[in-house]
Amino acid sequence: MLDIRIEKVSSYKEKPADESKLKFAKVQTDYMFLMNYTEGEGWHDARIVPYGPFTLDPSCTVFHYGQEVFEGLKAYRSADNKIQLFRPDCNAKRMNDSAERLCIPAIPEEDFIQAVKALVEIEKDWVPHIDGASLYIRPFSFACDVGLGLHTALNHLFCIIVSPSGAYYPEGINPVRIYVEDEYVRAAPGLTGYTKCGGNYGASAKAAEKAEKLGFTQVLWLDGVERKYVEEVGSMNLFFKIDGKIYTAACDGTVLPGVTRRSCIELLKDWGYEVIEGKLAIDDVMKAGHDGTLEEVFGTGTAAVVSPVKELDWKGDKVFICNGEIGPLTQKLYDNLTGIQWGKLPDTKGWMDFVCNG
């Protein structure tokens, strides 16, 4: 149990006047959570303080060696005005799995959840009221020793910021075009693919920029060894429905184990689908696309929930999926997940975690 000190702001920022115009995590709120780690003392000085810049020494570890991990989850306002989180225990655990790989000290899962809830509660008026919008929560930890020597860092900072964010699809769900990357790789066995560490995204920027210039929304990464098997897209896990069966890459080190991915698999199995977590060759995906058995493709992630894919381009070969429309199973997953998250469907899975009344 953390003993969280609260330092009040002297005046509150203005809330967004029109929630329907909210973008993704652009707005800063009144408060942030901070906690320090010092070797010998452990995590200490948990506090909620006015949101603002913090001062770091220019030789601070994270600037030079990228020793940082983060998480992403959301707080939702339900129809009966309760503020709730979606499976925060999964994020708490994954944060520690990432931290372990980056040699950043773990935070007890219950402390992580307590910190998130304390910040969300004090910021509850920032949780949007309109359908589809939510309060995005970004916890992150990084090494902050002073000095450029490469050694095990003895000092770390854990921070949580939150930001009201709009519906991902203000004009309804828009199927996306995806570029299958054949030059760069995102992950390889033994590396950090399964973690949410900042470096993974820095290393992906080049491919994302290339795809964007070519008019694609995201990059589909192939495995880093054979460049043959589909893994995931920029910030989403990817699912393929081929001839009635559902395929997605296994989480065995190179793929980020998404909370949305896991939740979709549970729902799909409940509905009687066969879900195969394993190797799927891009060759076979393209073949299925051409012979008409590639029924649906969709990405899953906290930000967009479920994102339908309408086109895949691999080395100049193109397949088009579902006539550019959202597939019926993709729609059903979207409706069920968002229904549970915004409290419009019963939470039969026990996925929602109550924070406070709105």
Ligand SMILES: *Cc1c(COP(=O)(O)O)cnc(C)c1O
């Ligand atoms: C965050 C992320 C996902 C999705 O994870 P969720 O827990 O569902 O939000 C998938 N792939 C990558 C690379 C990610 O960073």
